[in-house]
Amino acid sequence: MNKIILVILAILVPPLAVYLKTQSAKDTILNVILCFVFWLPAVLHALWLVLK
Numbered sequence: 001m002n003k004i005i006l007v008i009l010a011i012l013v014p015p016l017a018v019y020l021k022t023q024s025a026k027d028t029i030l031n032v033i034l035c036f037v038f039w040l041p042a043v044l045h046a047l048w049l050v051l052k
Contacts, residue, residue: 006050014039014046021050 009017017026018031027049034042 003050007047010050011043014042015047018049019024 006017006021009020014035015028015031019028022028031042032046034045
């Protein structure tokens with residue numbers, strides 16, 4: 001159930017899903033930057049980290 005919630009968050013709010021999964025500032029900051037550049041790379045990065 002937890003993974004399903006993280007996948008939904010990865011699609012809607014990618015930086016939050018990355019932070020909840022990794023607790024890493026480096027990955028979260030990278031995802032925020034990707035979110036500002038374009039939304040799709042941030043979603044892909046978040047899904048990759050959540051499903052890894």
